[in-house]
Amino acid sequence: MAAPGKKFSWKRLISNAIPNFANDSKHDLNLTPLQASNLLSHQLAQPLPYYLSPLAFQITNLVTASQSNKIHTNLVKHKILLPIPSSPSPSEKIAVNTNAITKDFANQHATISIHVQRQVVSLLFFWEEECVRWRLLDQEEEAILKAMEEEEGMSGGARMDLGIALRAVRMKRCLPPGERGEGTANVTAGRGSELPGYEGVPS
Structure with missing residues (x-):
């Protein structure tokens, strides 16, 4: 993610990381809604989603299982x-650090094509x-569960509202990008999603 105080530039990153990357169509920089949906379903089936x-890149049809x-x-x-940690309840939940992608990325993955690197x-x-x-959804769920535990004196209607809110949060977690009301960055435009506007990349 972008450093504090500095606007993230997708085009600057890809120009530095992968030669000729920035010359491609902006639509080629994104996953398809199907790829994103397949990845989401695959990850939700993992013990630590x-x-x-290791098969994330195969499940999205980018490479073979061995290459993935x-x-x-x-x-x-x-x-x-x-x-992937051995602990069933790891404290770190942001398991990707895109700040670590550097100009050496292409050399680090020289066995796959530029297209796949992209x-x-x-x-x-x-x-x-x-x-x-x-x-964010986890935090919202925790707040709802805490409120449900403190239900003494709570009306039946209030308990029902909390139950509905809890189900809604859990449904949001499983909702494919193409079916969300908000846009999803790095997923090709489709129903419920749109391309993000990155600095230096015309919309």
């Missing part, structure tokens, strides 16, 4: 991804934003 699975594992290992090695970067930015979204 915040942490990208290698990409994941490289990303962990270069501290772009946090390794899509990997897009996936990483998408998942970082998804982790932030999930963290």
